[in-house]
Amino acid sequence: MIRFTLLLILSLLSANVGRAYPSSSVTHDTLKAATFLSGTRDTTEKAKTALHYIFLFKGENQWLNKKNYFEKSLVFVNALIAAIIISITTMIILLVVILLNRKRMEKEEKLHQYLLEKYQSLIINFLFGNASPEEFRSIASDTYRRQVLIDQMVDVSLNLKGDERKKIQSLYKLLSLDKDSIARAYKHRWHKKIKGFRELAFMNIKDANVAIYKALNSTNEILRMEAQIALVRLCDDNPFEFLSHLTSHFSIWEQITLHDLIIQHNIPLPSFQRWLTSPNPTVVTFALRMIREFEQKESEDNIREILIHPDPSVRYLAVQVAGDLDMRSTLETMKHMYKNQEYKICLEIIKSMGKMPDISMMGFLKLVIDKEDDVQLQIEATKAIKNNGEKGVKALVKLMTSEYKNYNIIIKHVLDRRIF
C-alpha cells in the first residue's frame, strides 16, 4: 500500500511542480488536433493525421514543445490519458473475466458432478451388469466429457484387480480413449504430456513408451519424474531399469513417490544392491533406502564397502541403513572412519552403534562421552552404552561416580523413558 501512496504523491508532485512552467495559451496545433479529435471532420485520413499529431513524437514535432490547458506537454498529457484509458479498460476486462470465470466454474462443477454420477453408475453397470459401450459413447460426445470419463475410469481402475481391471482397460480401448491419451503423451506442452503418461500408465497401454523414454532425460523435473513413474508401471521385465541410465539428481520427493508406487501397486522388487555402485549418488541413496525398507540384508557386504563412498550423503545414509538392518560387520569400519567424518555422520555412527549394541564398542563409546563436547554425541553414546543391557547399565552406573566429568545429567536424560 505504501508503494501506491508514493505513486500517488509523486504523480501529484509532478502536477504541482508543473505550475512553475510559463503558462501558454492553446496553440494553433493544439486547436487543430482538438478539432480532429472532436470529430467535426470525421474521415479516416483526418483521424490518422490527428493520431499522428498526438502520438508520433518526432524531434521536429512542435507538439513536444507546446503546452495545452493542462500547462504540460501534450505528449505527456496524452500519455497519461492513454494510461488512464488502459487502466480503466483493464479494470473492466478483469472484472468481466472474474465474473465470467465464476459462472464458468459453477457451470463446470455442476456438469462435472452430473457426469461423475452418470459415469460411475455406467461403469459399475458395465463391470457387473449389462451396460454396453454405446451408452458411454452417447454421453462422451465432446473433449471435456471424454476427459471426465478418462479420469473416472482411471480412478475406478485404481481399486480394481484381475478380470475387472482388464475389462475396464478393454473398454478404454474400445471407446478409443487410448488415442486421446497417446496424442496427449506426444503433445509439446509438459503438463499435457504428464496427463497422457499417467493415463497410459494406469491403463497399461505401452504404445507411447517412446515418448515416455524420451522424457526421462527432460530438463523439466516434473515431466522426468512422471516418466519414471509411468515406466515403472509399464515395463514388465525390468521396471527399475531407468535407474541405470539416470544421470540427473534423483530428489527425495521423487524417491518417496516411487516408493509409494511400489507399495501401492505391488511392483515386483529387484535386488537394489545393483545400484549401490551407480555413479549417480542420488541413485545410490535411493537404493540404500529401498534396501532398508524392503530389508534386503544380503546387501551387507556392498553397504560395508560404500561406507567409504566419496559422497557424504551416501556415507551418512549407508551408516544409518547398516544400523537399521543390524549389519554388525560394519561396526569396525564405522569405528575407524569416525574421526575423519563430518559431525552429521559422526552422530549417525554413534546412533547406529546404539542400534546394534556390541560390548566391544563400549570402550570407544566411553571415549566419545569423555572427549566430545557436543551434547548430542554424548547423549547418543550414552544411549548406545545403555543398549548393551545389564553390562551397559553397570558401565553407566560406574560412570556416574566418575570424578573426571559430571556424567549424571547425561545419564539421567538417557535413562528417562519419556525422552526419545
Add this chain to the structure above:
Amino acid sequence: MGFIFANIFFIITLILSASYLILGIFSAMALRRYLRKNSYVKYDSLVLSPLSPKISIIAAAFNESKTIIDNVRTLLSLYYNNFEVILVNDGSTDNTLEEIKEHYELTKVNYYFDYHIPCERIRGVYKSKNPSYNRLIVIDKKNGGKADSLNAGINICQNSLFVSIDADSIIETDSILKLVKPFLEEKERKVIGAGGVIRIVNSCDVERGRIREIHLPGQILPRLQVLEYTRAFLLGRMAWSRLDGLMLISGAMGIFDRETVIKGGGYSIKTVGEDMELVLRMRRRMAEEGVKYEVTYIPDPLCWTQVPSDIKSLQTQRTRWTRGLVESLWTHRKIFFNKTYDRLGLLGYPFWFFFEWLAPLIAFLGFIYSIYLVVTNSINWPFYLLLFLFVYTFAVSVSIWAILFEEITYHKYKKKRDVLKLLSAALLEPFFYPMHTYFAVRGNLEVLRGKKGWGKAVRKGFAKKKKPIHRPLAV
C-alpha cells in the same frame, strides 16, 4: 529546474508502475507453473512414507491460559506423520503452564541440551506421562520475547527442519506437507527456508482451532487488509521468489533448516522484525560462504491470522513493521547494491530500501508540499486531477488483478457477494493511503527515538457460530 523535478518525479512514478507490472508478470508465470505442477502432486504419499523427514513445530506462548489447550490440540492433530510439537512458555504470568501441565499430564524430565543459540534461562522441560501426547514437549523459560522463545525451542529440537508458528494463527491441517516439499525437491541448491500465504481469519467461523466457514471480513479495515495480503502474497512474494530476491518469510508460519539457523545465530532479539532479519542473515551468510542456496515460497494458504480491526491496533502493528524493516535493512546494509549477494543485493534489497522504506517518507513530504500548494493557491488543478486519476485507476487495476489471481488459484471466497465486496474495497483503498503513510513515518520516528518492544494490539477474537467452544488459536 522545475522541469527537471517534474520529470524526475514522473520517471520514478513510471518505475514504480513498471515494477508492479513486472512483478505481476513474474508472479503470473510462477503461479501458473506451480499450480500445474501441483495438480499432479500426491501429498498423501508423504504422510504415509517412512522416508518423510521428521519436523519440529515450535510455538511460543505468553499468557495464553484460556486458549492453550485447544491450540496444542490443533497442533498435535496436524496432518503429518513424523513431527513433534515444542511449546515454549515464555515466562507467562498467568496459569498457562499449570493449565497445560494438568490437561496434558506433563511432568518435568531430565532434559540435557546445549545452548547453541543464547536464550533466557530454561527452567524446565516437560513431557507427558500419557503416550498419546508423546509428540509434545513443553519448555518453561524466563520471559524473553517471541524471538528468544523460538531460540529456546531451536536449542531443544533435534530435527533438521523446524517450523516456527506465530502466536495467533490457525494452521491449515495439510500445511506441513506443503511446507516440507521444497526441501525434498532440493537439487543443486540447498533450501534454507520456505514460507507460504497467510490469510485473514477475521469474520470466519472458527471452532476448536479449525475454520468452519470462510467469510470476507465485515469491517472495512480488515477487508482492506485482505486485499493488501492478497496483493502482497500472490503478486509480490511469488514474484520475488521466482526472482530469487525473497527477503521475508512471515513470522506467522515458516519452515527453516535448523543447522543454517543455528550457524547464523538464531532469531535476533534486538529487533521487532525478527522474521525478516533472520532470512536476511541466513541469505547473507550463505552468499558469503559461497554456498548455493534458495529461499522458497509456496502460494498455498498455510495459516490464517487475525488482523487489526481498529485504527489504533493497526497503527501499533504497522509502526512495528516499519521499525522491524528499518532495523533489518540497517543491520544488513552491506547487502545494498553489493553483487556478492547477487539478486538479493542488486534487486531485492534495493527494492525494499526504495519502495518499502523510503517511499512513505517521500510520500509524506509530498503530502506536506501539496498542502502548501493548495494553501498558496499555486496548484494546477486540472493536471493534478488528471494525475490523480492516472494513479487511482492504475492502483485499482493492480488490486483487481490480485483478486483475479485469488479467484483462479484458491478461490477461498465462494460467495459472489464477497468478491463484489472485495472489488468495492479495491475502489476505496487508495483513500486510505495517507493513513498508512502516517503509520510508516511514525514507525521511522520511533526508530529514531530508539523505541523497542512489540506494543499492545487488541484482538477481537474469532467469529462464533451457534454455541461455542470457539476459541482463538494463540499458541
